Amino acid sequence: EAGVTQFPSHSVIEKGQTVTLRCDPISGHDNLYWYRRVMGKEIKFLLHFVKESKQDESGMPNNRFLAERTGGTYSTLKVQPAELEDSGVYFCASSQDLPAGSYQETQYFGPGTRLLVL
Amino acid sequence: DQQVKQNSPSLSVQEGRISILNCDYTNSMFDYFLWYKKYPAEGPTFLISISSIKDKNEDGRFTVFLNKSAKHLSLHIVPSQPGDSAVYFCAASVGSGNTGKLIFGQGTTLQVKP
Numbered sequence: 634e635a636g637v638t639q640f641p642s643h644s645v646i647e648k649g650q651t652v653t654l655r656c657d658p659i660s661g662h663d664n665l666y667w668y669r670r671v672m673g674k675e676i677k678f679l680l681h682f683v684k685e686s687k688q689d690e691s692g693m694p695n696n697r698f699l700a701e702r703t704g705g706t707y708s709t710l711k712v713q714p715a716e717l718e719d720s721g722v723y724f725c726a727s728s729q730d731l732p733a734g735s736y737q738e739t740q741y742f743g744p745g746t747r748l749l750v751l
Numbered sequence: 752d753q754q755v756k757q758n759s760p761s762l763s764v765q766e767g768r769i770s771i772l773n774c775d776y777t778n779s780m781f782d783y784f785l786w787y788k789k790y791p792a793e794g795p796t797f798l799i800s801i802s803s804i805k806d807k808n809e810d811g812r813f814t815v816f817l818n819k820s821a822k823h824l825s826l827h828i829v830p831s832q833p834g835d836s837a838v839y840f841c842a843a844s845v846g847s848g849n850t851g852k853l854i855f856g857q858g859t860t861l862q863v864k865p
Contacts, residue, residue, distance in 0.1 A: 637794070664851055675753065676795070676840060676855040689852055724794055728851060740853060742787075742794030 635659065637743035639725050645749045651713040654746045658707070658727030664688075665708050666728075666740060667700060671721035682708060683730070694719075715750045722747050754778045755843050757856035765864050770828040772859050774841030777822065781843040785853065786815060786826050789838045798839075799826070831863045 638657045646652050658665045667679040679698070680690040684705035693700070697716070702708040712719050726740040756775045764770045774784075782803040787795035801808040801815045801824070808815050814827045828835055841856040 666851070666853075668853075668855075673858075675755070675857045676842075676853075678852045678854070681852060692852075726794075738851070739785075739797045739800070740851065741797070744792070744794045 637725055637727050637741055639743040639746050643747045646715055647751050649714045652715055654710045654723050656708045656725030662727035663730040664728040666726040667710055668724040669721050717750050720748055720750045755854050755856040757841055757859050759859050761860040763862045764831050767830045770831045770861055772826040772839050774824050774856055776843050780845050783844050784824050785842045787840045833863050833865050836863050
């Protein structure tokens with residue numbers, strides 16, 4: 634079974650430019666998450682999709698970040714315009730849906746996209 | 752305000768010995784805890800988890816202990832192997848009915864020397 638895939642693996646852009654990151658979750662996983670790790674610090678939650686709906690976007694830093702998941706399959710995360718502090722590794726994760734009252738289902742992470750804003 | 756803390760940025764142990772990685776949390780609403788392992792240039796890989804109704808969970812060489820009163824958990828690796836060298840992240844969530852958002856610690860880099 635294919636794991637979570639992310640594209641591109643690396644991106645170097647200049648401040649003010651636009652970058653779009655893509656995530657393909659494991660087939661059949663309704664839950665899709667975006668996380669970010671900046672400068673070797675903790676991995677921080679950005680947002681959570683259930684199918685095509687945004688369940689929780691409390692971690693999105695500001696309105697320069699736009700996430701979409703059209704059709705409930707792959708997701709994109711667009712940063713426009715990019716700033717220096719947006720540099721970091723962006724991880725995508727996916728998990729299966731849970732029956733009500735169940736505990737956390739394991740989240741499977743992709744390899745990440747390393748974004749460098751100059 | 753960091754709700755999950757791993758106060759040791761690094762740990763070095765000899766092959767065959769025990770590795771103990773520690774994690775503290777502040778949010779008493781957390782009821783599910785996970786450990787992830789991360790190699791360079793890869794994403795985190797799930798290792799082991801524990802729910803708050805337990806105080807210990809074991810899977811092969813890996814055991815996680817949870818002390819709710821102290822808001823502390825630890826990961827024990829016995830015996831440690833060179834292939835265990837990686838960054839280990841502790842994560843927590845509010846489980847049942849939750850969105851599934853994970854709150855991570857900063858990570859501890861484990862080096863197992865042959």
